[in-house]
Amino acid sequence: MRVSYEWLTDLAGVRDVTPTQVAEVLTMAGFPVDEVRPIDLSGLQVGRVLSQRPHPASRHPLWVHEVDLGDHVRSIVAGAANAVPGSLVAVALPGTTVPDGTVVRDARIAGIPAQGMMCSERELLVSDDHGGIMLLDGGKPGQALEEVLPFDAWLDVEVTPNRPDCLSHLGLARELAAGLGRRLERPFMPAFVDGIEPPGTELIAVEIEAPDLCARYIGAPITGVRVGPSPRWLRRRLFAAGVRPINNVVDVTNYVALEYGQPLHAFDLTRIRGRRIVVRRARPGEELLCLDGQLRRLDSEMLVIADAEAPIAIAGLIGGEESAVSEATTDVLLEAANFDGVSVRATSRALRLRTEASTRFEKGLSPELAQAGARRAAALLAQLAHGRVHLNWADRYPRPQDPVRVRFRPEQVDALLGVHVSLQEMESALRRLDFQVQIQDDGSWDLLPPVYRLDIHIPADVAEEVGRLYGYDKVPATLPGNRRFSWVAPLPSQERRLDGLRHVLAGAGFTEAVTLALVSGALLDRLGVAERAMRVLNPVSDEQDTMRTTLLPSLLQVAALNANRGRPAVSVFEVGRVYLRRADRPQPDEPVRLGALRTGLGSAEAGRTAFLELKGALERALDALVPLQVAYQRDAATLFHPGRCARVVVAGRPVGYLGELHPAVLRDFDLDGRAVGVELDLEPVLALDVPRRACPLPRFPAVHRDLAVVVAEEVEAATLEETIRGAGGELLESALAFDEYRGSQVPEGKKSIAFTMTFRSPERTLTDAEVDARLERLRRVLADRHGATFRA
Amino acid sequence: MSEDGLAQRAREIAAEAVGAVARAAAPEELERLRVTYLGSRSELMAMPRAFRTLAGAEERRVLGQAFNAARTAIEAALDQRARELERSRLADLAETEAIDVTFPGIEPRIGRLHVLTRVQREIETVMERLGYHVEVGPEVETDWYNFEALNLPPGHAVRDMQDTFFFTSSEDLLLRTHTSPMQIRAMERLQPPIYVIVPGRTYRRDASDASHSPQFMQVEALAVDEGLTVGDLKGTVMAFAEGVWGAERRIRFRPNFFPYTEPSFEFDVSCGVCAGRGCRTCAGTGWLETGGCGMVHPNVLRNGGVDPERYTGFAWGLGIERIAMLRYGIDDLRLFYENDLRFLEQF
């Protein structure tokens, strides 16, 4: 909310604080001030126009003025003709920057010197009026303008939604005074101005058909109004608060809303058919042409103000065009009502319309505020628009506000704040905020919050008010005193366990990415991975409308982005959740997965090597979580190359896939070359409970043998290895395929796989003869089982 | 040749060899001289065969001594010269084997952890030292946990503070707008005393720009115990701030409003760029808005199954990206999720 410093300090009755100090006090009271903009009038002076004549040479209509500045007279040229001789004006001399940012220059216009500028209201940020020169009510030629026009500054104040009473200058003025240790003298409820006959109830009838949505409706007829411009002080305050002045009637309703926080509306009384106001839900098919020129369709959830025939306003949101106050209006119906916040908010959302009124109502206002606002507005309309206020307003109040009484013991406040606040200090703080304090015989306090405070219910609320004014900087910082540690603590968090895996992958050259969980649903559809996807109802963009079901597309996007920026080969990984819809309950599964991707591989052979490197890195990374054996089975999976994809199996359970990415997928992401990737579920791995045990170091030397096995293409390394392990006997410590060869030394359709084997006995040193015998047996079994031959 | 002649010859060979060895300029030359004078086909080494033709034991002894003396002398000369050559080689290393030490290092092909992971872990570490443990929970939440249980009733304007993503599959489901649903879940799962820290992804329906992202990381701490006070909250936030930023930082509590805490605060940390004097980073205030906190509202305790008459609680939370941005001077939130390696490789 934008606040006028001049208005605020006037209401608070404080003259001795600067805008910056006001900002500091409000900030520490819980109303942060984001910006302070002083309206700098220094360097401007009052001038008296001595003469005015048309410019003799200009083709545009211009007037040349002689202006008395006290000690000298200047020639000033202006386009507006309203500064007739005798007028007092605000003069800016060349070199001055006026409040709206205009810099005044020394010039000659068609031969006539222009030695300054006479300011308009807009140039002085008094209003948005740029139609003429602002004429002053007083001042002497040469006098500083600051002495004639009160100093102002604009403050941007944040008001939390629990304090709609402070979406007002009066509310903030009370906080300002209280923060300065003072108390606002002005009573919350203004006095009623004398009313005339006939009683208001004879001029208008009010009926509330929906008391659940309207706790109170006051209709105050004010007749004999003369619609015209508001006085400058009021327009200036409105403009400072960011509201455009329109005419005195509309301005008064806006002014009171900004002063008290109670939205008001003014109808042209003569346009209300049947002289009847009905507060009801809209009927199917009803429409309203609103003040902003829009025709809005209403539905039966929406509360409207209707006359005898049709809606004339949408409650708490906007008035109708037909019943609006115009230049010709003489009789006004002033509406001060209380509408249900939830209903106003729902209507506002349904119509996609937010107004000054709706932002206040939707936070929930006190119905007592309606009366205060109505009285204040009536008094101002009498004062500024010659309005005649009638007796006995139509005031329907079907749901009077429940009085609130909070009983607490002062020690409770101390106990929650962690500091002792003296009883005097506590009482003074609460009274400065308009609370009534009744101290009971047993030492407990009964607290009656002011009617406009609907946010006070429990002792903790009281503690907050006391703490705010006492000052939290005075609360000593302590640590929980009688704390006992919860017994869950000693276990490392899952994230911390996963760091082991992250570090191994980083060591293997992969950089961790963190990508968005919201991805493009169209992309998932296109890639064929949209099964079990959760779709967002109200996305901000098509690119982020679905929860990801897999990590690899996000990593492919990372690769594509880097490729576009000149890095065609990347190695990245992510440890993150995917989101998979479940049939049996609304909330999805959110398993933690590992995804890794390496792109920019040149050849098929490079792809194979990268596959094996990624496989090696993966095993070391998983080993950082749990010591385990990982198995691989040829498989085909979405996103992967059909001939280069393996299912990853951990403890007998498939957890994901490793392989080259499908060329078509890479093309979809505009990626050149080949890429390898892996994606697997980490939770089954984390759930494994495999203790890590140290093995004693071998005491006897090992014997190494290599064996090149020539087999048919379809026989895979893992199959041969299984055979070798089975036939190798207990002396075979390890067997590992290390080379694959095709070419001149093996027949067409065959390949040679070289194994390196280690034999060792725990009891003695093996002889070559022993090992050779084992090897011979191995050859026989391999030949029998796989038709293998052997290369020297 | 006579015995005298042989002995004489052995002495001559030795003298010649010692001379040659002393002149040798390289280890290879020494090796060649060793072969020449001590090799199996050398003249000296052929001498013992000649001994056998000699009759007298005394003669053999004399000759043997001469042979041994010659061999020992040559070996000693070879060893000494080898040591001399090695010494001079080592003395010359500075010239002979100099490399350009200013040449750029060869970087190992090692990746890095994401800056958000690092900062998150750092925050967790500080809180773990204070006795808190990490709890994580679902990101796709129900209305109850994200809003209603936290004192944000349906239809109420306070929900507008957190613009929310909903799902097509169920009206009740949403993407959590903060980590606070875990307050309720932690209270349901654990018995007081509860000291937990909850890091995780959160979502708000904001368009993406330099300071907004529809997805961001929060971390939240919750303590529920007997007799906890605003002072304890303040001390904990202070201990946390000192752990993350260093002991010279100050903190400031400003009253604020959150429906789930009462009283509620914003906390500011004194600006590290200007040490609180005011600069561009802190918009001249000397303070950096850092997070929100407060005493857990009794309704929230009750909704978590905790008796508010017996226990009080406090909670604080902040955005992990903001901590990283302040720490490293990062000015655009989108950089974290874009994953340009030129950015990631800076951390």
Ligand SMILES: [Zn+2]
């Ligand atoms: Zn600073």
